[in-house]
Amino acid sequence: MIDLYAAGTSNGMRARIAHEECGLPYTLKPVDLTKGEHKTPQFLAMNPNAQIPVIVDHDGPGGKPVTLSQSTAILLYCAEKSGKFMPKDPAARPAVLQALMCASTDVTPIFGSFFGAKRAKDSHAPTVQMFADRLREFFKVWDVQLGKQKYAAGNEVTVADLSLLAGYLRIKGAAPEIVEGLPNVARWADEMQARPAVQRAIKF
Numbered sequence: 314m315i316d317l318y319a320a321g322t323s324n325g326m327r328a329r330i331a332h333e334e335c336g337l338p339y340t341l342k343p344v345d346l347t348k349g350e351h352k353t354p355q356f357l358a359m360n361p362n363a364q365i366p367v368i369v370d371h372d373g374p375g376g377k378p379v380t381l382s383q384s385t386a387i388l389l390y391c392a393e394k395s396g397k398f399m400p401k402d403p404a405a406r407p408a409v410l411q412a413l414m415c416a417s418t419d420v421t422p423i424f425g426s427f428f429g430a431k432r433a434k435d436s437h438a439p440t441v442q443m444f445a446d447r448l449r450e451f452f453k454v455w456d457v458q459l460g461k462q463k464y465a466a467g468n469e470v471t472v473a474d475l476s477l478l479a480g481y482l483r484i485k486g487a488a489p490e491i492v493e494g495l496p497n498v499a500r501w502a503d504e505m506q507a508r509p510a511v512q513r514a515i516k517f
């Protein structure tokens with residue numbers, strides 16, 4: 314059994330989508346960031362960076378417990394443990410890694426910067442706009458890609474889709490204009506969101 318410490322942010326959703334889609338049994342341990350529950354000594358012992366998500370897999374490799382933070386590390390851990398969402402064909406893997414990294418290391422951190430800048434006390438409109446524009450540019454490229462192929466890295470669902478969906482859902486909720494008017498992204502997102510595992514995962 315896995316304990317998943319998370320909240321309904323893009324990073325929290327990424328980890329929970331991974332567990333649901335990979336079919337791994339887990340117990341959700343909700344962490345209320347507004348109450349500082351990620352800063353308690355117990356939480357810091359699991360992740361000194363004071364960030365969700367974190368998992369504790371009581372039955373890790375070799376039967377030993379594993380504590381792991383970083384939503385994309387958790388996503389890859391789940392994919393490896395379940396044998397799902399990473400193609401076995403080595404020729405198909407580079408495209409998956411590239412799409413995964415764009416979703417996890419471009420889209421999500423820029424959204425974090427956008428959201429932080431927008432909510433700041435002395436918010437600086439041009440900075441907020443700069444982050445919004447950068448996000449939009451990434452999604453315009455995703456729109457072209459998703460016009461040529463069904464999913465983020467080809468014609469099957471991979472870890473890249475699971476990662477991108479988490480970022481997309483947060484952006485759609487907080488700043489829908491960034492992803493508006495992109496028909497292929499919308500088609501992909503509708504299909505991904507209709508998956509029962511995703512529906513279970515995004516209800517925090």
Ligand SMILES: N[C@@H](CCC(=O)N[C@@H](CS)C(=O)NCC(=O)O)C(=O)O
Pocket residue numbers: 322323324325346351363364365366382383384385
């Ligand atoms: N790179 C990390 C980022 C994790 C992260 O930024 N978590 C945020 C929530 S999305 C958090 O816990 N922030 C703590 C805070 O707001 O103080 C990951 O992918 O897991």
